[in-house]
Amino acid sequence: MKDINRKEFFKKACFTGACLCGFSSVGLAGSNTGNSESGSVLPDGNEDLSHEWLAVLLSNISKELNEDEKRRILKKCSSVHYDKEGMYKMLEPYRNDLKKFMGFLESEWDWKIDYDEATKTIIADENKKDCVCPIINNKPESDLSSMCYCSEGFAEMMFSYITGASASATVISSIHRGNERCVYRIILK
Secondary structure, rough: OOOOOOOHHHHHHHOOOOOOOOOHOOOOOOOOOOOOOOOOOOOOHHHHHHHHHHHHHHHHHHHHHHHHHHHHHHHHHHHHHHHHOOHHHHHHHHHHOOHHHHHHHHHOOOOEEEEEEEOOEEEOOOOOOOOOOOOOOOOOOOOOOHHHHHHHHHHHHHHEEEOOOOOEEEEEOOHHHOOOEEEEEEEEE
16 A cells, blocks of 8 residues: 555545535535525635635646546536436436437537437537536636536436436536637447
8 A cells, every 4th residue: 555644645635525624514515504594504705715715626636636536536526516406307308318318408508419329429519608617617717627527527427317328428628728618528338
């Protein structure tokens, strides 16, 4: 087993969400702390604090971890957004009907979809000039490009649920990586 020093231990613990600092309460949307009237986990006025803290964390993740580590950690985070949006219920009418789901993405979300049935490869262009991520779309001054791995996880969960097969998603173009739009390659297995 590789020796790990104290600094490295705490760095890895925070990056994987196992840190014991107060930020862990920010992610507990179902907890009973904070302002019960607004449903907020944080006391009034601290939403900016959590957004700033998250921006610094993501910026450090982008700088400190290699691509495989970033991808592994942040893809797992996609389940929070996926569950919060009620995606299983929303996607149920499209279950086992990929063509109908792609039509929904084009008509309702304004995505541009190109599907190569022979290679089971989908190129999905969000067709937006701004990042649609509800967590980072208002922090353009920070390096938040690693958050795109969360989007990969979200896309994998959507297409896996729709098709009943494993899906692998890769962001091939991203606003936070200097591109014009966010585009995914999704390979169905």
